[in-house]
Amino acid sequence: MRYYSLNRQSETVDFRAATIAGQAPDGGLYFPETIPRFPAGFVEQLPNLEPAEVAYMVLAPYVGEAIPEAELRRICAETVNFPFPLVPVAERISALELFHGPTLAFKDVGARFMSRCLGYFSRNETQPVTVLVATSGDTGGAVASGFLGVPGVEVVILYPSGRVSPVQEQQLTALGQNVTALEVRGNFDDCQRLVKHAFRDQELMSQRRFTSANSINVARWLPQQVYYCYAVAQALAQTNEPPVVAVPSGNFGNLCAGLLAYVSGLPVGHFVAACNANAVVPAYLTSGQYAARPAVATLSNAMDVGDPSNFGRILEMFRHEYPAIRELLSGYSVTDQETTATIRRVHQQTGYVLDPHGAVAYFALEHYLRRHPETHGLLLETAHPVKFPEAVEAATGQTVPVPAELQSLMQQPKQSILLEPEYEALRAFLER
Numbered sequence: 001m002r003y004y005s006l007n008r009q010s011e012t013v014d015f016r017a018a019t020i021a022g023q024a025p026d027g028g029l030y031f032p033e034t035i036p037r038f039p040a041g042f043v044e045q046l047p048n049l050e051p052a053e054v055a056y057m058v059l060a061p062y063v064g065e066a067i068p069e070a071e072l073r074r075i076c077a078e079t080v081n082f083p084f085p086l087v088p089v090a091e092r093i094s095a096l097e098l099f100h101g102p103t104l105a106f107k108d109v110g111a112r113f114m115s116r117c118l119g120y121f122s123r124n125e126t127q128p129v130t131v132l133v134a135t136s137g138d139t140g141g142a143v144a145s146g147f148l149g150v151p152g153v154e155v156v157i158l159y160p161s162g163r164v165s166p167v168q169e170q171q172l173t174a175l176g177q178n179v180t181a182l183e184v185r186g187n188f189d190d191c192q193r194l195v196k197h198a199f200r201d202q203e204l205m206s207q208r209r210f211t212s213a214n215s216i217n218v219a220r221w222l223p224q225q226v227y228y229c230y231a232v233a234q235a236l237a238q239t240n241e242p243p244v245v246a247v248p249s250g251n252f253g254n255l256c257a258g259l260l261a262y263v264s265g266l267p268v269g270h271f272v273a274a275c276n277a278n279a280v281v282p283a284y285l286t287s288g289q290y291a292a293r294p295a296v297a298t299l300s301n302a303m304d305v306g307d308p309s310n311f312g313r314i315l316e317m318f319r320h321e322y323p324a325i326r327e328l329l330s331g332y333s334v335t336d337q338e339t340t341a342t343i344r345r346v347h348q349q350t351g352y353v354l355d356p357h358g359a360v361a362y363f364a365l366e367h368y369l370r371r372h373p374e375t376h377g378l379l380l381e382t383a384h385p386v387k388f389p390e391a392v393e394a395a396t397g398q399t400v401p402v403p404a405e406l407q408s409l410m411q412q413p414k415q416s417i418l419l420e421p422e423y424e425a426l427r428a429f430l431e432r
């Protein structure tokens, strides 16, 4: 498989080069030259296939010759080694729980796959590669955990001191091994500025090998297709109708992966793009006009994105044909009040505890199903509610217990290095 840049000013590359580079030299996102169809009988077989086998079958055409079969099978097995249950919540609504991985968020899937691919590509390098990331909370934890213990890879994470939740901070600082947390005396923008500065510092870049674990990397984007297959397999076991799928969206990598699986042959009735107040894609779906806007802060803060990078991939997939996109995808913008009210109401009526991101999707899905009474749907629950305890406790009036998997991590000592928000401080650390 070859990948081209959506800006069309760079050469095509294979999966290996696309994964190592992250972004094309012309600044564009990489996109596969062809979208493979799933093999004949794949959908019928789905309920009987092992999750790792599904992952291998979906991803092998995209990886091509870049990773040998046995190695890719091992990577797939390690990527999806936790459950993806479809849990009934209300009549006609189920939640696909994507939070049973090590950092309790769906980003574990992409991060685990990418980290193992990069580990494989660096296996013969004598010099370790340093993954440098800035995080506002969720991404950094998934990346750190994904790379934990991967030989030949060092991870340096910058996070804003005092601005991540207790669970998130433990996930960044208590891992040890090849993961170092830099606690920046500043905000997320400071962290991002320092990282961008480092990547522009040619002298530093020539001394050591660096990579960014960017969310637009094809190795993070493509594996997200596999849990749509698990969802549909579980839904079809109950009824023959392809489900409506609602996706809480920010940068639109997750939804875009679902659309890719659909184009490859996965039966989905309709997609719902569920956004918070940052609603440029719902606005596009209504008007046909795309206009980026500055992001505004909301309760579902992992979706506070004003110019989603994966929107270009969605346009490309449908050859920029607005009517085709419109037919398959509806968009909703959900307010913080509606989000809180949804967490409260669903908890009262069903006992199910949504996180703010899942609640946005739940609200949007209900809205769609009301107008399509013959359908049933599922939402992707992208994070465990314990990651956003303030919003959830304010809505339900109850504390969210820390899940057993996390108890031992919560007991580990926090280890971080305090850093002034100045580039010289970061550079001195990286050159140590």
Ligand SMILES: *Cc1c(COP(=O)(O)O)cnc(C)c1O
Pocket: 105, 106, 107, 138, 139, 248, 249, 250, 251, 252, 253, 254, 255, 302, 303, 357, 382, 383
């Ligand atoms: C990152 C994130 C999202 C948004 O996913 P995109 O692929 O950027 O659209 C939604 N929910 C949670 C919990 C996230 O961490």
